[in-house]
Amino acid sequence: MSSLLFSPLALRGVHLHNRIVVSPMCQYSSEDGFANDWHFVHLGSRAIGGAALVIFEATGVEDIGRISPADLGLWKDAHVEPLARIIRFIEQHGAVAGIQLAHAGRKASTHRPWEGEGPVPPENGGWRTVGPSSLPFDVGYPEPEALDTAGVARVVRAFADATTRARTAGFRVIEVHAAHGYLLHQFLSPLSNKRKDEYGGSFENRIRLTLEVVRAVRERWPEDLPIIVRLSCTDWVEGGWSIEDSIALARILMKEGVELIDCSSGGVVPGVKIPSGPGYQTPFAERIRREVGILTGAVGLIRSELQAEHIVRTQQADLVILARELLRDPYWPLRAARKLRADVKWPPQYARARD
Numbered sequence: 001m002s003s004l005l006f007s008p009l010a011l012r013g014v015h016l017h018n019r020i021v022v023s024p025m026c027q028y029s030s031e032d033g034f035a036n037d038w039h040f041v042h043l044g045s046r047a048i049g050g051a052a053l054v055i056f057e058a059t060g061v062e063d064i065g066r067i068s069p070a071d072l073g074l075w076k077d078a079h080v081e082p083l084a085r086i087i088r089f090i091e092q093h094g095a096v097a098g099i100q101l102a103h104a105g106r107k108a109s110t111h112r113p114w115e116g117e118g119p120v121p122p123e124n125g126g127w128r129t130v131g132p133s134s135l136p137f138d139v140g141y142p143e144p145e146a147l148d149t150a151g152v153a154r155v156v157r158a159f160a161d162a163t164t165r166a167r168t169a170g171f172r173v174i175e176v177h178a179a180h181g182y183l184l185h186q187f188l189s190p191l192s193n194k195r196k197d198e199y200g201g202s203f204e205n206r207i208r209l210t211l212e213v214v215r216a217v218r219e220r221w222p223e224d225l226p227i228i229v230r231l232s233c234t235d236w237v238e239g240g241w242s243i244e245d246s247i248a249l250a251r252i253l254m255k256e257g258v259e260l261i262d263c264s265s266g267g268v269v270p271g272v273k274i275p276s277g278p279g280y281q282t283p284f285a286e287r288i289r290r291e292v293g294i295l296t297g298a299v300g301l302i303r304s305e306l307q308a309e310h311i312v313r314t315q316q317a318d319l320v321i322l323a324r325e326l327l328r329d330p331y332w333p334l335r336a337a338r339k340l341r342a343d344v345k346w347p348p349q350y351a352r353a354r355d
Contacts, residue, residue: 033073
């Protein structure tokens, strides 16, 4: 039986040679938003390793939209060429380069994980954060500035301008980050959005910013190139954003020209008990795929090639999006192909290790 994990998939005019995606994973290794040799090796090695789509980490559309001062950025033209250098290498090795455009909102200006927890104060290079409402993320976090309508419009323009730069750099897939408690998710969830204007209150109002961002991105992005949206499909909290909300939003996003939903969860409020385990978020991808009819990607504790094959074969998702497993082994796809007896192309420099 041939492997479906190693079968091709078309996303509009982009053709992936298998169903394995490198999840966007923050490296906290930039200065002033610039990509460098760390990103070249980190991302390039996963392309050599056989993944079909390599998505660059959450990339700030504004300098104040970075999760940490050491995150990638795309808020100025000078960021383009260092990214383009990496993209050229990725494409030379048969993979497609994608980028996750993001704004961290009230969860911005935090320390790199290995340097501590919580916010970075302004005197140490941090900044005043923004959000839908003046609600800190957690104890010890500063009160964010609630965005006024002009501030919301500025964010939408920042996503649009970053999209233009992404195309100039050579990316062929854009993922809009509306998950993990960052700005767009903050607007989506009633746990973090207490606004009384047209961006708060009802479901229709809370999804407004996400729709405006997607429309602005779609307007700047070529029609033959796909847009992905990452959603936290549930907040795992009673009264928060739910899988039913995600299904309803996915229906609307599909009509707005979104090609695939990347199905994650959580992150908008701290201290939540998440029942994690192997493939624990895959049911969200399966349900959205089945009820909406849109392509989905499954992410979260997908570890073995048999598990990944099963997800695709049983039509729970169209793509498997790997994170930690690809940190452990950049060549996981090549190893998985051998175990699944899939005939894949190895880099000629590594061919002696194929058998």
